[in-house]
Amino acid sequence: MNVTGKTVGVNGMTGMRGTYLTRRGFVRLAGAAAAGAALGGAVLPLSGCAPAGDVLRVGTKIDVPGFGFQNPETGSVEGLEVDVARELAARIKGDPNALEIVGVNVTTRGAMLDNGTLDATLATFTITDARKKTYDFSRPYYIDHIGVLVLKKSGITDLAGLDGKTVGVALSATTKDKLGAAAAEAGITLKFAEYATYPEIKIALVAGRVDAFSVDSSILLGYQDDSTYLLPTQFAPQEYGVATKKGGEYSGPVDEAIAAMEADGTLRALKERWGLSLVTEADVEAEQEAGGTGLGEGDPADDGAAAEGGASR
Structure with a gap:
């Protein structure tokens, strides 16, 4: 091991x-x-x-x-x-x-x-x-949140920029429903393409077959590179x-x-x-009660926001 x-x-x-x-x-x-x-x-x-x-x-x-x-x-x-x-x-x-x-x-x-x-x-x-x-x-x-990865050259910087776009997600995952709900709340529409593996979604993003790659944020960090941008907006705590x-x-x-x-x-x-x-259930509950995002201290997105003036990487 x-x-x-x-x-x-x-x-x-x-x-x-x-x-x-x-x-x-x-x-x-x-x-x-x-x-x-x-x-x-x-x-x-x-x-x-x-x-x-x-x-x-x-x-x-x-x-x-x-x-x-x-x-x-x-x-x-x-x-x-x-x-x-x-x-x-x-x-x-x-x-x-x-x-x-x-x-x-x-x-x-x-x-x-x-x-x-x-x-x-x-x-x-x-x-x-x-x-x-x-x-x-x-x-x-482990507790995470749904995130969205896009190509920098797309110019997409927030959820609104995905209006009418196609998002690559994993088969049988919760992402499609959760992101779809967030889009409906924001008054935009999304299309989805489902794939069996995460590398397939990243390949589809690079090839232009999808406009975004969405899964839990910690997973997306493993697929981020110099050509991509992780949107600062995150959705729905995901408890593994x-x-x-x-x-x-x-x-x-x-x-x-x-x-x-x-x-x-x-x-x-x-x-x-x-x-x-390092987010725990207690962190999520405390921040949600306080009206925050529920990310909790120690989350990579929080660190990125602090380092880059409010925008996570």
């Missing part, structure tokens, strides 16, 4: 805050996504982990830098959600190496829980009331939870382990390791 104590980005770059993909890095990332699609749920390599016997089978993404990403240099999958999975194995199975990581995407992460291939899914899976009817979710281990089979044997133990990781500081340390937002 690649837990080095430093943030590993694409092409060897460190840090998610202000991380940019080089052209070479982006091509490699797109290649990794294509390979991941071809894997069809194969067990992926984890440096230092040698599962044997009773293991925890966890699905993570492999195309999201900082969360679940198959490093093109090493072939290993790494990120916050992989590290959380390792902690779950340690606390539930008694051994951090009693773990199998399986690559998933937005269309397979739930299906593989349904068919018993996975024990749990840690794949930027947003907790919603509709999804809780089908799966059990742990308490949130560990999904397990409804009424399954792991539902209780997983939630208890996440609670313990939050209480003993493990979650915060892992977020810091990967340069991710």
Whole structure:
């Protein structure tokens, strides 16, 4: 398992805050996504982990830098959600190496829980009331907001500039509905194009097939480069939870382990390791009660706004 104590980005770059993909890095990332699609749920390599016997089978993404990403240099999958999975194995199975990581995407992460291939899914899976009817979710281990990435040359600087434009989103994600609601409230109309993977959306943006790329902001930071701009406006807090089979044997133990990781500081340390937002539920609730955005101290967007006079990168 690649837990080095430093943030590993694409092409060897460190840090998610202000991380940019080089052209070479982006091509490699797109290649990794294509390979991941071809894997069809194969067990992926984890440096230092040698599962044997009773293991925890966890699905993570492999195309999201900082969360679940198959490093093109090493072939290993790494990120916050992989590290959380390792902690779950340690606390539930008694051994951090009693773990199998399986690559998933937005269309397979739930299906593989349904068919018993996975024990749990840690794949930027947003907790919603509709999804809780089908799966059990742990308490949130990460909180983000929906963001929008555009090409700088488009001249789009805010939500109003997207009126009549096409936005690329992930299949089966909450983004389409949440962004559509925000657009309706702003009195504009949007068109949507859905894709199976994030690299496909970035490629569509660069090629001009879509006018914007929308997903959670921390994910977009991994796809930002010198040609793109992350709009300062963010929408709808997104709470990520560990999904397990409804009424399954792991539902209780997983939630208890996440609670313990939050209480003993493990979650915060892992977020810091990967340069991710430190926002908690308490932060969101406090700022919303105060009439703020609910981002909370420590969010990358807040840091960007302070550094650039109010506009996040």
